[in-house]
Amino acid sequence: MDKQQWTAVEDYFVSTVVGRDEALDAAAADAQRAGMPAIAVPPNHGKFLQLLALMQGAQRILEVGTLGGLSAIWMARALPDNGRLVTLEYNEAYADVARTSIARAGLADRIEVRVGAALETLPVLAREGAGPFDLAFLDADKENNPAYFEWALEMARPGSVIVVDNVVRGGRVLEADSDDAMVQGVRRLHTMVAAEPRVRATSLQTVDSKEYDGFLMAYVDKSA
Numbered sequence: 490m491d492k493q494q495w496t497a498v499e500d501y502f503v504s505t506v507v508g509r510d511e512a513l514d515a516a517a518a519d520a521q522r523a524g525m526p527a528i529a530v531p532p533n534h535g536k537f538l539q540l541l542a543l544m545q546g547a548q549r550i551l552e553v554g555t556l557g558g559l560s561a562i563w564m565a566r567a568l569p570d571n572g573r574l575v576t577l578e579y580n581e582a583y584a585d586v587a588r589t590s591i592a593r594a595g596l597a598d599r600i601e602v603r604v605g606a607a608l609e610t611l612p613v614l615a616r617e618g619a620g621p622f623d624l625a626f627l628d629a630d631k632e633n634n635p636a637y638f639e640w641a642l643e644m645a646r647p648g649s650v651i652v653v654d655n656v657v658r659g660g661r662v663l664e665a666d667s668d669d670a671m672v673q674g675v676r677r678l679h680t681m682v683a684a685e686p687r688v689r690a691t692s693l694q695t696v697d698s699k700e701y702d703g704f705l706m707a708y709v710d711k712s713a
């Protein structure tokens with residue numbers, strides 16, 4: 490089993506149950522043209538996030554890490570007309586490309602892209618009373634995962650779901666002495682979530698065109 494097979498299986502799933510979306514294909518092409526790294530969610534993972542948003546009956550969604558807007562578009566497709574998704578992005582040029590793709594997808598009235606370091610924009614959102622968010626997707630610099638999780642929890646309600654992407658690090662999540670700040674961010678996240686009485690959580694390993702990866706999912710089940 491290797492990347493070629495995982496990609497072929499992913500393509501099969503995309504061509505059957507996931508389905509294609511012209512606006513998402515265009516967003517992916519624009520992201521590539523703009524020189525963004527190929528680190529957006531694969532389509533079947535994007536659809537998974539969309540289903541989660543639907544199951545949540547989500548009206549407010551928080552995302553940390555916009556890139557070209559792919560995961561934001563996937564999730565916002567689950568929102569009702571009055572629903573809102575706020576996505577936080579550090580890179581202004583990426584945010585511009587994402588906004589164009591979001592507008593082309595017909596979601597400009599539902600998605601707000603905020604530029605800045607998320608450690609600065611998250612407290613602003615909290616002060617504004619932007620929550621509670623029914624779903625949060627944390628997918629930016631993994632070093633800051635613990636702080637992002639704390640902010641997501643701060644702006645959650647009982648019943649909210651928080652997903653943290655890319656927690657496997659090619660298996661290096663096992664390396665307690667790693668000098669990779671992203672690995673340490675993911676490890677601190679797991680230690681913190683394990684000790685957090687307000688959530689029930691699990692982490693899943695995945696394989697697809699992005700190779701070996703995974704995500705953590707937490708359900709907020711006590712008054713946050």
Ligand SMILES: C[S@@+](CC[C@H](N)C(=O)[O-])C[C@H]1O[C@@H](n2cnc3c(N)ncnc32)[C@H](O)[C@@H]1O
Pocket residue numbers: 528529530553554555556557558559560561577578579580583605606607608628629630
């Ligand atoms: C993995 S990509 C996001 C992919 C996107 N969620 C998707 O799946 O389509 C991570 C993004 O986080 C952004 N980022 C990195 N550090 C950040 C920070 N401190 N605050 C906000 N965004 C940050 C990067 O510029 C990049 O666009």
Ligand SMILES: [Mg+2]
Pocket residue numbers: 528529530628654655
């Ligand atoms: Mg990711």
